[in-house]
Amino acid sequence: xxxxxxxxxxxxxxxxxxxxxxxxxxxxxxxxxxxxxxxxxxxxxxxxxxxxxxxxxxxxxxxxxxxxxxxxxxxxxxxxxxxxxxxxxxxxxxxxxxxxxxxxxxxxxxxxxxxxxxxxxxx
Numbered sequence: 001x002x003x004x005x006x007x008x009x010x011x012x013x014x015x016x017x018x019x020x021x022x023x024x025x026x027x028x029x030x031x032x033x034x035x036x037x038x039x040x041x042x043x044x045x046x047x048x049x050x051x052x053x054x055x056x057x058x059x060x061x062x063x064x065x066x067x068x069x070x071x072x073x074x075x076x077x078x079x080x081x082x083x084x085x086x087x088x089x090x091x092x093x094x095x096x097x098x099x100x101x102x103x104x105x106x107x108x109x110x111x112x113x114x115x116x117x118x119x120x121x122x123x
Contacts, residue, residue, distance in 0.1 A: 012122050035096075
């Protein structure tokens with residue numbers, strides 16, 4: 001089972017990035033997707049999630065109105081489109097997949113994790 005996140009980078013405040021998560025070796029289309037982030041010295045926090053069929057679009061308060069989560073099951077990919085980025089969005093971003101039907105903010109509900117991609121937002 002593999003999840004590979006990509007698309008991170010250095011961007012100025014107010015800019016945009018689209019993160020991508022590529023899945024392999026499991027039935028991606030039946031798994032809930034979650035995006036999490038971890039800043040240095042902090043916990044890994046939930047950012048956004050999406051149900052297996054594209055429903056239950058869910059966001060952390062910090063992401064609402066700026067981030068959009070999506071998926072393409074045929075391509076085994078998930079995306080996190082981030083707009084109006086702020087310095088406090090700086091973190092390593094992880095994609096995760098879980099078997100539960102319900103989107104959850106708890107890390108424990110996700111079985112598979114990608115390696116993370118660094119997002120740095122300069123002021």
